[in-house]
Amino acid sequence: MSNFSQESVLSVHHWTDNLFSFTTTRNPSFSFRSGEFTTIGLNVDEKPLLRAYGLASARYEDRLEFVSTREPNDPLTSRLQHLKEGDKITVSRKATGTLVIDNLEDGRNLYLIGTGAGLAPFLSVIKDPETYLRFGNVVLLHSCRRVAELAYGEMITEKLPSDELLGDFVRYQLIYYPTVTRDPFRNRGRITDLIASGKLFSDLELPELEPQHDRVMICGSPALVRDTRELLVGRDFVEGSHGKPAQFVVENGV
Incomplete structure (x- = not known):
């Protein structure tokens, strides 16, 4: 050992x-x-x-x-x-792991898409100042079945904005969008459905995903990974890897 x-x-x-x-x-x-x-x-x-x-x-x-x-x-x-x-x-x-910004090309918006405990690596990413230096907006999308499963919401919305190291970055660049599929909540629906319908972007007042400008990281359930990958490939996004940065990356190791 x-x-x-x-x-x-x-x-x-x-x-x-x-x-x-x-x-x-x-x-x-x-x-x-x-x-x-x-x-x-x-x-x-x-x-x-x-x-x-x-x-x-x-x-x-x-x-x-x-x-x-x-x-x-x-x-x-x-x-x-x-x-x-x-x-x-x-x-x-x-x-x-593949969910590192070195595996992505520079872009306008970085979308972090996770379900359940798949949020974990993105908590690390949003606490790294380099993330904000590489991208204009950092959009954290967290989907769960129940509201109670939306872990770390208070840390993201209250503690990080007042952090001495990260506060300015978080206040001006981090966008947090939690959504649930089974409970009443201000945001409802699967992330892929919200992307496909365009509702996500109207809610955030951001343009729809474009491979020329946007970068995506994905971590979560097998269904989320499969469906989001298919959605991105259908929009001409290219998957990146170690030594070959591109427009999106997926974590298959956890």
């Missing part, structure tokens, strides 16, 4: 019965780019249970943050939901 370090749980927050987040200590030698993921896990019967998780913390923070859903039949998440302060967790010393 030389490629892993043992970290201590610093805090745990349960957003709903099925959605929770937690922070851990951070090995000083561990580095990552905003939007990447790493492998974390627990030792059970002297064997590691491991899984890839997006890093929700900023690359400059001294702690790591993760967001998880509870999956009853999954041996790892069914245990992670019971974490408490002081518990030990295994964290890989390596981070990787």
Whole structure:
């Protein structure tokens, strides 16, 4: 396990019965780019249970943050939901992933599209000053079934705008658009439907997606990834990758 370090749980927050987040200590030698993921896990019967998780913390923070859903039949998440302060967790010393702005060409607007816990890497991206230097508007789209699942809304709308490092960037460039599919809410509907109908852009007072000007990152359910990719390709967007920046990127590793 030389490629892993043992970290201590610093805090745990349960957003709903099925959605929770937690922070851990951070090995000083561990580095990552905003939007990447790493492998974390627990030792059970002297064997590691491991899984890839997006890093929700900023690359400059001294702690790591993760967001998880509870999956009853999954041996790892069914245990992670019971974490408490002081518990030990295994964290890989390596981070990787495609949701980094280096994999995108420069553009006018950066759209971050996530469902559920797929929000995690975008929390890292919106806390990185470089994101705002590369793009004019940063549009965070978060879709969930229930209003209670819209985690981090207060942090995004209240704490970040007053942050000493990020405040000016967030106030003038970050646009947050949460939407739900099952509860009454000011924004309702699947993100792909809101894009296809044009409602998203009329709500935000922004022009519709154009490959010449807009860049997109996608992380979430398999259905979201599939449908959004098809939508973008249908509008002549090209998918980027390491060493070949283009108009959109998808995270398939988490």
